[in-house]
Amino acid sequence: MKKIRTRFAPSPTGYLHIGSLRTALFNYLFAKQNNGEFILRIEDTDQQRLVEGAADALLETLESLGLRPDGKIEHQSNRLALYEKAANKLISKGLAYPCFCSSERLDRLRQEQQANKQVPKYDGHCRHLSKDEVAQRLKSVGDKHVVRFKIPKDQIVQAKDIVYGKISVKTEDLDDFVLIKTDNYPTYHLANIVDDYTMGISHVIRGEEWLPSLPKHILLYQALGYPLPEFVHLPLLLNPDKSKLSKRQGDVAVEDFIKKGYLPEALLNYVALLGWNPGTDQELFLINQLIEQFSLEKINKAGAVFDVNKLNWFNAEYIRRIISEAGERYQQLIKQSQGYLQGHEDGAEDALKLFGSRINHLSEISELSAFLFKLPAYTADMLVFKKSDSEKTDQGLNLSLGSLAKLNDKDWTLENLNQTLEDIAGKHGLTPGDIFWPVRVALSGQEKSPSPSEILEVLGKEESLNRIKLALNKLK
Ligand code: GLU
Numbered sequence: 009m010k011k012i013r014t015r016f017a018p019s020p021t022g023y024l025h026i027g028s029l030r031t032a033l034f035n036y037l038f039a040k041q042n043n044g045e046f047i048l049r050i051e052d053t054d055q056q057r058l059v060e061g062a063a064d065a066l067l068e069t070l071e072s073l074g075l076r077p078d079g080k081i082e083h084q085s086n087r088l089a090l091y092e093k094a095a096n097k098l099i100s101k102g103l104a105y106p107c108f109c110s111s112e113r114l115d116r117l118r119q120e121q122q123a124n125k126q127v128p129k130y131d132g133h134c135r136h137l138s139k140d141e142v143a144q145r146l147k148s149v150g151d152k153h154v155v156r157f158k159i160p161k162d163q164i165v166q167a168k169d170i171v172y173g174k175i176s177v178k179t180e181d182l183d184d185f186v187l188i189k190t191d192n193y194p195t196y197h198l199a200n201i202v203d204d205y206t207m208g209i210s211h212v213i214r215g216e217e218w219l220p221s222l223p224k225h226i227l228l229y230q231a232l233g234y235p236l237p238e239f240v241h242l243p244l245l246l247n248p249d250k251s252k253l254s255k256r257q258g259d260v261a262v263e264d265f266i267k268k269g270y271l272p273e274a275l276l277n278y279v280a281l282l283g284w285n286p287g288t289d290q291e292l293f294l295i296n297q298l299i300e301q302f303s304l305e306k307i308n309k310a311g312a313v314f315d316v317n318k319l320n321w322f323n324a325e326y327i328r329r330i331i332s333e334a335g336e337r338y339q340q341l342i343k344q345s346q347g348y349l350q351g352h353e354d355g356a357e358d359a360l361k362l363f364g365s366r367i368n369h370l371s372e373i374s375e376l377s378a379f380l381f382k383l384p385a386y387t388a389d390m391l392v393f394k395k396s397d398s399e400k401t402d403q404g405l406n407l408s409l410g411s412l413a414k415l416n417d418k419d420w421t422l423e424n425l426n427q428t429l430e431d432i433a434g435k436h437g438l439t440p441g442d443i444f445w446p447v448r449v450a451l452s453g454q455e456k457s458p459s460p461s462e463i464l465e466v467l468g469k470e471e472s473l474n475r476i477k478l479a480l481n482k483l484k
Pocket of ligand 1: 017018019051196200213214215218
């Protein structure tokens with residue numbers, strides 16, 4: 009069997025879009041599942057759109073998610089000679105031609121066609137220039153030209169896509185597209201096909217937005233005498249309202265999700281399910297399970313909704329699991345959490361203990377846990393529950409202080425703490441509102457927070473008692 013080789017071929021124009029992550033992931037999964045290779049190719053032939061540093065950032069992001077490319081990372085800008093050679097080969101076979109049309113002429117043509125309600129298309133003006141004429145114009149200084157592909161007349165191009173099935177297009181609907189631009193750089197179409205062939209790519213897996221280019225590509229493969237790879241186009245990603253997924257960076261940049269503390273496990277798991285499903289009820293998949301179970305045949309045609317709430321669910325789920333497993337991954341999570349707790353790194357484990365099961369992403373712990381490190385200012389009336397009064401509140405706090413002071417450090421456990429507060433209520437005919445509420449506010453300075461026993465456990469005896477004494481002072 010032929011070696012499976014896939015490629016992720018981004019243009020380095022900025023951040024990594026969540027849709028591109030899906031493309032990269034599916035390429036990775038399919039390659040790994042087949043003991044194949046997953047190649048990263050930087051498609052940097054559009055000199056105007058290049059963003060400095062974007063290619064390195066992209067690689068870093070992929071690697072931080074564990075999607076490490078195999079072999080050397082290729083940049084198309086280093087391979088210009090190869091594309092030129094291919095274009096020349098096509099010219100010499102009469103399958104491509106230099107075109108000298110000025111951009112003004114092309115603009116005019118487009119406007120005319122649009123005014124006549126025609127689909128804009130190159131009119132073949134330079135397609136029939138004689139050899140002599142071409143030679144003459146190539147010599148004349150300043151006569152800029154492009155190289156165009158000569159779309160054959162009156163044919164039907166047949167294509168097969170593993171997801172979308174058979175496609176056929178009449179060549180009269182195709183344009184003599186550009187292969188080499190005036191700056192001598194190849195277009196995406198030429199460079200992409202030359203590279204997929206020379207790099208031995210067996211499966212081209214990419215976004216649905218490239219499907220309309222497929223007939224052109226097939227013609228180009230045929231003209232160059234290259235065998236066809238398999239094609240797999242991935243369904244469009246949609247917003248929850250079914251519109252095309254936004255390009256607003258804040259909503260879709262993988263780097264931003266990582267910065268906010270979304271875990272690789274959650275990002276990969278959720279993204280894998282955008283357009284693919286295992287055909288079972290299983291929702292949670294670690295990368296090795298994805299590699300095992302992924303299949304091209306189970307990719308859907310229908311657009312897939314990217315819903316950040318679902319991603320949150322996966323992320324929260326992985327955070328909870330990692331905490332409860334308390335293994336090596338948990339240690340990494342603590343480390344990562346420290347990044348959100350500047351100046352209070354020591355408190356990372358406490359913060360995770362308290363909020364790990366309550367957050368969608370790690371960066372949330374910084375605000376949530378701030379009260380652990382510094383008691384916020386609050387007013388005395390916050391201590392009084394709406395169905396209580398200041399007298400009972402004072403009594404509740406005093407009794408709590410007394411009982412908690414008697415607990416020694418080794419008994420300072422969640423269960424004992426909870427029991428201690430409950431016992432007070434039982435013994436003195438007080439309600440939870442007279443005890444649990446004020447103790448909680450005393451410890452957190454907040455209307456909303458985890459339960460008092462959870463906070464007591466994390467704050468420890470000394471700090472807890474100090475905070476309760478402070479609250480009693482406020483009530484005076
Ligand atoms: N450079 C193209 C992109 O940015 C690659 C498309 C393809 O995979 O063929 O999406």
